[in-house]
Each structure stands twice: as structure tokens, then as C-alpha cells.
Amino acid sequence: MKTQVAIIGAGPSGLLLGHLLRRQGIGCVVIERQSPDYVLSRIRAGVLETVTTDLMEQLGIDARMHAEGLIEEGFNLADGDRLIRIDITALTGKHVTVYGQTELTRDLMAAAPERGLEIVYEAKDVAIHGVEGDSPSVTYAIDGVEHRIEADFIAGCDGFHGPSRKAIPAPLVREFERVYPFGWLGILADVPPCHHELIYANGPRGFALASMRSNTRSRYYIQVPLTDTLDQWPEERLWDELALRFDPISEKGVTRGPALEMSIAPLRSFVFETMRHGRLFLAGDSAHIVPPTGAKGLNLAASDVAYLAEALAGHYRDGSEAGLAGYEARALARIWKAERFSWYLTKLMHRFPEDGSFEHRMQSAEIDYVASSTAMQKVIAENYVGLPL
Numbered sequence: 580m581k582t583q584v585a586i587i588g589a590g591p592s593g594l595l596l597g598h599l600l601r602r603q604g605i606g607c608v609v610i611e612r613q614s615p616d617y618v619l620s621r622i623r624a625g626v627l628e629t630v631t632t633d634l635m636e637q638l639g640i641d642a643r644m645h646a647e648g649l650i651e652e653g654f655n656l657a658d659g660d661r662l663i664r665i666d667i668t669a670l671t672g673k674h675v676t677v678y679g680q681t682e683l684t685r686d687l688m689a690a691a692p693e694r695g696l697e698i699v700y701e702a703k704d705v706a707i708h709g710v711e712g713d714s715p716s717v718t719y720a721i722d723g724v725e726h727r728i729e730a731d732f733i734a735g736c737d738g739f740h741g742p743s744r745k746a747i748p749a750p751l752v753r754e755f756e757r758v759y760p761f762g763w764l765g766i767l768a769d770v771p772p773c774h775h776e777l778i779y780a781n782g783p784r785g786f787a788l789a790s791m792r793s794n795t796r797s798r799y800y801i802q803v804p805l806t807d808t809l810d811q812w813p814e815e816r817l818w819d820e821l822a823l824r825f826d827p828i829s830e831k832g833v834t835r836g837p838a839l840e841m842s843i844a845p846l847r848s849f850v851f852e853t854m855r856h857g858r859l860f861l862a863g864d865s866a867h868i869v870p871p872t873g874a875k876g877l878n879l880a881a882s883d884v885a886y887l888a889e890a891l892a893g894h895y896r897d898g899s900e901a902g903l904a905g906y907e908a909r910a911l912a913r914i915w916k917a918e919r920f921s922w923y924l925t926k927l928m929h930r931f932p933e934d935g936s937f938e939h940r941m942q943s944a945e946i947d948y949v950a951s952s953t954a955m956q957k958v959i960a961e962n963y964v965g966l967p968l
């Protein structure tokens with residue numbers, strides 16, 4: 580098979596890129612290792628910046644997002660029992676939208692057939708060939724039968740564990756990494772949220788986040804040691820912990836209910852430079868990871884593919900190489916600022932095992948400063964809603 584752009588990975592970055600390219604009449608195929616059900620079972624991001632919702636609007640895949648997404652005009656930081664509201668709309672004129680990654684992915688998948696976006700699921704042994712030359716290709720196996728797609732370009736949208744990043748020779752790359760000494764234990768349940776806005780809470784028992792997917796579905800996270808496993812966290816233990824954190828500071832207190840999903844995710848900051856090798860371009864989690872504290876991962880994936888789609892469209896429209904040559908620098912400028920914000924908010928809001936009473940006082944002093952300073956609140960708000968493309 581032959582196409583113009585072979586896209587590896589049907590997560591948010593691969594699907595968004597596929598739709599953006601199809602809209603420009605560019606041929607592409609998405610190659611995904613998992614089944615559609617598996618992709619949709621991964622519960623991850625919940626907060627979308629306007630950069631991401633604008634892309635969905637431009638694609639005309641925004642009806643359900645607008646109907647069901649929750650507009651959030653503020654969020655809260657808590658230090659112990661003190662709640663500090665960041666009024667993002669008053670400070671920036673913008674808002675964020677609570678709409679699950681699962682739903683966004685579902686919408687992009689559902690719109691694929693009518694827009695001629697082909698997605699190959701359950702592709703095993705995906706391998707990349709010839710990106711240093713003029714005729715790269717991707718091979719994969721379905722039911723033991725090998726297939727090959729020849730393309731002009733390959734987009735590596737295959738997340739942190741995919742093959743694309745590994746296809747770039749080590750001498751050509753630099754990696755920047757910070758692994759945090761804790762993870763997030765998350766729970767999703769069909770219970771009303773404890774508060775009408777998100778609360779990021781720092782307290783003596785560690786970090787906790789109260790989030791939601793709708794007015795009837797809650798998403799909570801707490802900081803846990805990296806050694807913790809799910810069997811150490813029966814649902815009741817987690818609900819007890821969440822009640823301790825959020826009952827004193829939220830409007831309604833924590834409502835308990837059966838878990839639809841529970842998982843533990845490690846926290847990491849990671850940037851891979853370079854994002855281009857010959858005819859291979861990386862986008863999204865394949866090139867960078869942020870700790871989830873700033874809600875930036877999916878939104879960065881969206882800005883990467885917006886830049887990449889523009890660059891590829893320029894190439895096919897008038898043969899211009901300028902966009903492709905400038906992709907990495909353009910993407911990295913936004914990535915590093917989101918890395919900084921996610922790292923900052925992670926450091927501000929978590930209990931680090933190595934920290935003592937001095938560091939805790941520093942955190943409290945900083946949160947107190949945020950509470951008293953509109954300038955600080957504005958800095959946080961403009962980063963949280965997302966820096967311009």
C-alpha cells in the first residue's frame with residue numbers, strides 16, 4: 580500500500596494529525612497496535628485547553644464536546660484547609676473544558692470513516708524503515724501476515740513506549756528527564772463531584788486532586804509512593820483518604836460509589852531532542868512527557884500535531900520545506916514552557932519524601948503568596964489555560 584503520511588499510533592496525537600491532514604486532502608493511514616476498545620479503555624486526561632478545543636472546532640468534530648463538555652472558568656489550589664481560587668476567565672479571558680480524553684478519542688475515531696481516514700487496528704510488530712532516504716515505509720503484521728505501507732513521511736505518534744523514538748540513532752539525540760518519587764492513584768466513579776471546580780490540594784498527607792468528567796461522574800487522584808500497588812488500595816481505603824482531604828474544603832464533600840476504573844501512573848518530566856530524523860517526525864508523548872499536575876500532556880500533543888500538519892500541508896501545497904525544517908524548534912518552544920509549568924505545579928503541590936519542614940514552609944509561603952498576588956495568579960492562570968500556538 581502507498582500513502583503520503585504513515586501515522587503510527589491512534590491516541591489523541593495520531594488521530595488529530597490524521598484528521599488535520601485529511602482536511603487538507605493529504606493521504607494518510609494510522610497504524611495502531613491495540614484494538615479500538617482497548618484504546619478507549621485508557622482513562623487519562625480530562626482538561627482541554629482552547630488550543631485543543633479550537634482544533635476540534637476547525638475539524639467540525641466538536642458537537643458532542645460542546646454539548647457534554649463542562650466549561651471551567653476557574654480552579655482551586657488548596658494548602659491544608661485553605662482554598663485559593665484561580666479565576667482563569669477574569670485573569671485571562673479564557674476557560675478550559677472538562678471533556679475526557681476517552682470521549683475526544685471516541686469522537687475522532689467515529690468521524691474517521693466519513694473523512695477517509697483509514698485506521699489499521701491490532702497491528703503487531705510495527706517497524707519503521709528507510710527514514711534517512713526518500714522512500715520510508717512501515718511494516719506490521721495482522722494475524723501473522725506482514726504488510727508494508729510506503730509513504731513520503733512517517734509521523735511517530737505512538738506514545739512514550741512506542742517504536743518511533745527508538746528508531747532515531749542515539750548519537751543524534753539528547754534526552755532530558757526527571758522522574759518523581761511518587762505516582763498518582765486515580766479513581767473514576769459515577770458520583771457527583773465534591774466541588775463544581777477542580778481542586779489541586781497539598782496537605783500533610785500529600786497531594787490530592789478532585790476532578791470530574793460530568794456533573795454525575797467524578798475523577799480523583801492522590802499521591803502514592805512508587806512502591807504502592809492497587810491491591811494495597813481497596814476502594815474504601817481510597818474513599819476514606821479522599822474524604823479526609825476534600826470533606827473540609829469542598830462544597831459538597833466526597834460522595835462514594837463503585838469504581839469504574841482505578842490505576843496508578845508514575846510521574847515523569849521528559850523531553851527528547853530531536854523530534855525529526857530524516858522523514859520521521861515525532862509528536863505527542865513519543866517525544867515528551869509532563870507530570871499530569873498541569874493537565875498539559877494531551878494539549879501538548881494537540882499543539883505538536885497542529886504545527887506538524889501545517890508544515891506537511893505547506894510541503895504538499897507549494898513544495899516548501901521551511902515548515903518541516905522549522906517544526907522541531909516551533910514545537911519545542913511550547914513544549915519546554917509546558918514542561919516548566921508542569922514541573923513547577925508538581926513541586927508546589929506534592930510532598931517529596933526528601934523534603935523537610937523548611938521545604939513545607941516554602942511551599943506554604945508560595946501558596947500564600949499566590950493567594951495574595953493577582954500577578955502570581957495571572958501567571959498560573961495563563962499557563963493553565965495554555966500558551967498561544
Ligand code: FAD
Binds near residue numbers: 591680736739862880
Ligand atoms: P498516547 O495517548 O500514548 O497514544 C499513543 C498510541 O500509540 C496508543 O494508542 C498506543 O497503543 C499506540 N502505540 C504504542 N506502541 C505502538 C506500536 N508499537 N505500534 C502501533 N501503535 C503503538 N493530559 C492533559 O492534557 N490533560 C490532563 O488532564 C491529563 N491528565 C492525565 C492523567 C493521567 C493519569 C495520565 C496518565 C495522563 C494524563 N495526561 C493529561 C496526559 C495525556 O493522557 C497524554 O499526554 C496523551 O495521551 C498523549 O497522547 P499521544 O497520542 O501522544 O500518546
Ligand code: DHB
Binds near residue numbers: 624788
Ligand atoms: C485530570 C487530570 C489531570 O492531570 C489534571 O491536571 C486535571 C484533571 C483529570 O483526569 O480529570
